[in-house]
Amino acid sequence: MRLKSFKVIITFSFIILIVGLGYTQIFQGEYYQQLSVSNCIRVVPVHSNRGRILDRNGIALADTLAAFDVLVIPQELQDRDELFSFLGSVLGFGQGRIDAIYQRKRTASFAPVVIAEDVPREKAIILEENKFRFPGLLVQVRSRRHYPFGEAGAHVLGYVAKMSQERIERLKEYGYTIDGVMGYSGIEEQYDQMLRGVNGGLQIEVNNRGQQVRVLGMKVAHPGEDVMTTLDARIQQIAQTLMREQRGVIIVMNLDDGAILGMVSAPSFDPNDFASEAASNNRVRYFTDTRAPLFNRAIRGQYPPGSVFKIPVAIAGLYTKKINPHTTFVCHGSYTLGNRAFRCSHTHGAQDFTQGLGHSCNVYFFNTGLIIGPKLMEEYARLFGLGVFIKIDLPYEERGHVPHPDGFRARRWSKGDTLNFSIGQGDLLVTPIQIVNMIATVARDGRQIQPYIAQSIGAHAQPQGQVARVIHLPKNILDQVKEGLRAAVAGEGGTARAVFMKDLLVLGKTGTAQSSGNQEHHAWFVGYCPSAKTRIAFCVFLEYGGSSYNACRVSAQLLKEMKALEIL
């Protein structure tokens, strides 16, 4: 019967268990007894080195350096005064101050107290050499994140900090531990898994004096991988300098493959401040500053696009044949609807399509908007990636908002709403990255490119130059629109004359968007250089920057400096 074989197998297994018990408890019992009595197993973590973040030319944007911390273990302390006076003389503090730090931070007798962080290497070596004289003194090497370019491009890079409780809970399964640090925002967060590597450690047996007797087990730490970005450190610095006194965004993208060459959001922060204990005041300032320096306006800031939105409106009008290149509207300086006047910037007089776009005539687009209707404008806005996640490889991107005339929540959609919509005002909100994406789609004749920032992780190249979507638009329509964009920069009375350069073809569109309240207007310039050495699309956005003229001036400066560096 088959149950017999059950009995045999079970009996055999139980014999093995008893033999196993005998072996562990009797044969090896003495050894394990020793281990347990002396409580002499220590686990020493070995942290992996975090991978670097590089720019497109291999220049480090984020690096890991060794930092030396000075600690004191209370229970091993013998001559406190002597140690503290020695520490004081090496570190250059008064003995009283060291005593004060020690008193303030001391918790338990076995818990090391941090006396000084990030001590210069020479001083660390002096301390290390004298360690034998002072029991209880400890110099610990810690890896510290360093960002050589400081504020420039801080939002794209992110920063590294201790993990919050909530993240520990969420990420425990993925091998994250409480004592670890992790990337917050930007590349540091997006590619944290690859950057961080795998921590290792040693399990050692120590004797009663705390000295290592043998290694029971060891796990090798695997360093993290380097992330090479598409950013150009030079462009980042130019953009950061231009935006120093401003609030806003500069984005520069390669037209051919969607690589982000530059992305700066201002005001910025210094990510190095998150790596050192000493800069905690700065951190508090970042979190409380009402100008929100930690906020990446390039992908998270949502603003009305103003006249920049005239580009999709123009395309919608031409494509549906509701207007044609010769359609002319007369501008008297405003458009009257009921008893309300919707103003234009100037009295432009008769305007054809190219003039209307080049002069950014509101009246021209009020008329166009009324002819094509709000639903079509909504459709084209979405077609060009507004109100849609761009899915760039950075965390916490916002989607913006395109109003939905059919299901308008606040009230019934009115003609006034249509007028506002047609010049990019009202409920329409976009992010700067969406606007760059939009102009790039026009420049690329409808072949929408996927913007990206990481070009390779370790030895693995990331997908690049991917066409996200193809919008089929007749060439003559796009040529008409491009003609208008050229006229804005190069044409007589063009709104973006300030960007005109003799030796560089620039096409683009300005935007001056009303902000809420009595604040200054937002200023936009979005454009592209189709025949430069590196073909780029770019956007300059100044939050509360006043007239679009200011954005044009910044753009001109940006292009000039890039030209001087022979990037363009």
Added chain:
Amino acid sequence: MLSDLKKAMWVSLMIIIVSGLLALFSASFQNSRVTQEVFYNQLVFSILGVVAIFFLGRVDHRRYYDLAYIAYGINVFLLVAIFLFGYYALGAKRWIEIFGFNFQPSEFMKLSLILALARYYTDHKPKVSFYNPWSRPAIVSDFFIPFAMTAAPAILIFKQPDLGTAILLVGIFFVMAFAAGVSTKHLGGFLGVCLLAMPILWHMMKPYQKDRLLVFLNPNVDPLGAGYTIIQSKIAIGSGQIFGKGWLSGTQNQLNFLPERHTDFIFSVIGEEWGFVGSVIVVVCFYLLILSGLRAVEQTKEKFSHLAGAGIVAIFALQVIINIGMVLGLCPIVGITLPFVSYGRSSFLVCILMFGFLLSLARQRKMF
């Protein structure tokens, strides 16, 4: 008068439960990480459980035949529900709350599957050796249908993720098919296929599950994570030596060196505090319990009860062997509890139900 068989079963069960309670009291004694509540819960549960076993032992075991498929169906449904409503604990989604009572359907699945397979093989007798065992109908009805019945819950449980219980379910299948008399050629061939499928399974595993298997092969691979547990557990058991350190005196236990010591690693507390002598007594009690269960099954002529009993005895034996084996570092850490000893209401309740069934088989014998 109790029959000898029943007497043996009761005595060994009581010794096991009491030694488990003592270990649990010690594991939670003056401790902040594992509260004493754990002990009192288990105490109440043990008392209720013994009473329940007493009554379950009087139930006619043939009644389970009718319940088999219903229990199986409800249980699979609950496993699916876990994906939708279950909540996480210790990194896995295993628990579900019904009427304010948390329980783990995966524990119950062991019993439900045994009953369902027993009924299946009772209704569809395996076609042994009369004709070519490789013929198609034999393979389908002997094999694929019951295996599908096993695979569905096993995959759901594997995804929770709970590798140990999933493996146990597959083990149940082999045991039941073997006991039912399915051709050994079939079983052997199928086992081969399963082994060949291991690389695919490996691919589907969570990193921590891979770690655990690797650590089993070489505990030094990960001395800080899973390897830490094994090393600490071995130190605990080994340092108990022959007579143990005495109750409430296990230093490994009391000093919090043992993770999970009130559930999967409870045996290391017994080993540390009661030594080789105490450990062997507990192991022998388990052995007696299992052997007398097997005796009761042997004497049951009825097909369904015979098969179900064989499955239950086998799963008991498997759990005991794997659990103690893993505590000793002889098998990988797969998160399998020690029946009647590990803390855990679902696991305890299932053990009670299973034991009650075996006891009713032992009682049946008196009718002849």
